[in-house]
Amino acid sequence: MANDVTDKLAVLIDADNARPAIVDGLLAEVAKYGTAHVKRIYGDWTGPHLNGWKTALLDHSIQPIQQFAYTSGKNATDSAMIIDAMDLLYSNRFDGFCIVSSDSDFTRLASRIREAGLMVYGFGEQKTPKPFVSACDKFVYTEVLVGTVENEASEPPVQRTAHELRGDTKLVNLIRNAIDAGSDENGWASLGAIGSIINKRSPEFDSRNYGYSKLSGLIHGIGLFEVEERAIGNARHLFVRLRAKGK
The missing domain is CATH 3.30.420.610 (LOTUS domain-like)
Known part of the structure; x- marks a missing residue:
């Protein structure tokens, strides 16, 4: 499927593996590939570790999906995100998916969506495992999406000589x-x-x-x-x- 700015896209964000600093650049990048008809972000919103996302969600109309961490050491967020992705896939309403995470757990999901003939755009940090990167049609490292944010540790790559x-x-x-x-x-x-x-x-x-x-x-x-x-x-x-x- 060729890239088309009229493509209907589902944007699914793993809040545990993405930072609020990328959101402006992320959505601008998504707009190059199509229109985000669904924007959802998954995490346990009862804890303080996701507080930084709350303003970004309101500003960009991103729907937070609550997922409790039922068991220590198990990532229930990933499971909820994968289940939702499959439901959206079977709805036959989308031309592609944007998966925002640096977690290799989404490798099989990306492969399955591509098997259905849809485009998969991945977004994650440089540390993202190669299998997930390779499973996507296009993968964007989020370091290039980071804007000027106070106390933000990462900076966009410096131009190489x-x-x-x-x-x-x-x-x-x-x-x-x-x-x-x-x-x-x-x-x-x-x-x-x-x-x-x-x-x-x-x-x-x-x-x-x-x-x-x-x-x-x-x-x-x-x-x-x-x-x-x-x-x-x-x-x-x-x-x-x-x-x-x-x-």
Whole structure:
């Protein structure tokens, strides 16, 4: 299913594994993929540890779902969230789900939703286990969503230098392989095709993780690729290819 801003999305937030500081950036990011027809957040609201969420819920019309911690060491919140997700899935009213958590317990849920042909957008911290990340169509690390919040420990990633980017072999190879896969006989690939291929191969890829707001800026920042702007119809498009040795 192609991304469409008219897609109907269900946003489910694990309050135990997400912070209020991300909420503005989170909902702005969700809006890129569709419209949030359901916004629910799960946790034990009788305890003080979720107090920071309360103002955010009112400001953004997010519905809190109460789930008592019946047994110490067992996460009843996860179970409630998974059950609700399956109920929403079977309602056939949605085009995709946004799962906000850094917990690997949602790996099978993400896989099951994708099996039904719906998009899954995951949101979690850098510590999120790889299986959950890979189970999503797109995964956004919430560090890039954090705004300026007093006493907030995390900050958005700092822009990396060309030397640092070139030293990231995994990143460089990911972009090179995407260019190769999407290129014409002259080695040029459109930026849109490159981004699409990268997203399919690496759901967690996001240029913002490297301090660049757009993929084009990241590619310019690495400095290993030729970039050309072309007029196609009434629009202008960027094309990229590997820079020839010596240039």
